[in-house]
Amino acid sequence: xxxxxxxxxxxELARKQKSVGLxxxxxxxxxxxxxxxxxxxxxxxxAQLDNIEIVDEP
Numbered sequence: 001x002x003x004x005x006x007x008x009x010x011x012e013l014a015r016k017q018k019s020v021g022l023x024x025x026x027x028x029x030x031x032x033x034x035x036x037x038x039x040x041x042x043x044x045x046x047a048q049l050d051n052i053e054i055v056d057e058p
Contacts, residue, residue, distance in 0.1 A: 006037055 001009075013030045016022060022030065 001036075003037075003040060006033055006040075009033055010037060 010030065010033050013022060013026055013033070016026070017030075
C-alpha cells in the first residue's frame with residue numbers, strides 16, 4: 001500500500017469514526033495503519049537527519 005492510499009484509508013476510517021463509529025475490526029485496522037504511517041514518518045525524518053552535514057565556517 002503506498003502512502004497516498006494509506007492516508008486515504010486512515011482518513012476514511014476517521015470520518016466513519018466521527019459519524020457512526022468503528023467496529024473492533026476497523027479499530028484494529030486503524031491502529032495498524034497508523035503504526036505503518038508513523039514508522040514511515042520516523043524513517044523519513046531519520047534519513048533527513050542522517051543527511052545533514054554541519055559546516056563550521058570561521
